[in-house]
Amino acid sequence: MTAERLSSYRDCELGKWLYADGGAAYGHLAAFRQLEEKHKQMHSMVKEVVELKHAGKVASAEQQFLAVCQSADAVVALLTQLEKQVAQSQTEGRAMASGR
Numbered sequence: 201m202t203a204e205r206l207s208s209y210r211d212c213e214l215g216k217w218l219y220a221d222g223g224a225a226y227g228h229l230a231a232f233r234q235l236e237e238k239h240k241q242m243h244s245m246v247k248e249v250v251e252l253k254h255a256g257k258v259a260s261a262e263q264q265f266l267a268v269c270q271s272a273d274a275v276v277a278l279l280t281q282l283e284k285q286v287a288q289s290q291t292e293g294r295a296m297a298s299g300r
Contacts, residue, residue, distance in 0.1 A: 208248035209240045214275075231285050235278040242271040 209215045216237055226232040245268045252261035 204247070206250055207243050209243040212243070214239060215243075218232050226282060226286060229289075231278055231282040235275065235282055238271065238274050238278055242268060242275055245271055278292060 205211075210219055215258075222232065223236075233295065235298075245264060249261050249264045249268060252264060
């Protein structure tokens with residue numbers, strides 16, 4: 201894979217969702233904006249891993265890959281946080297609609 205392809209945060213499955221349905225529905229939520237930024241950072245880090253590997257800097261690439269893994273964990277945590285915010289918002293909306 202090329203570094204350019206891996207760094208395209210808009211073309212992966214999460215990126216496609218973020219910049220289409222996800223953004224339209226949840227772009228106003230803080231967790232969504234944090235997720236978007238962390239997702240971009242992660243792709244930038246992945247690009248660096250590939251560039252380091254292609255430059256023969258294997259140890260540096262492996263070290264940066266560990267940072268990518270941590271970033272991926274943060275993306276998952278933000279997705280979970282976003283899911284909770286959406287669920288809470290929906291629950292509050294139903295409660296308001298029923299007059300509670």
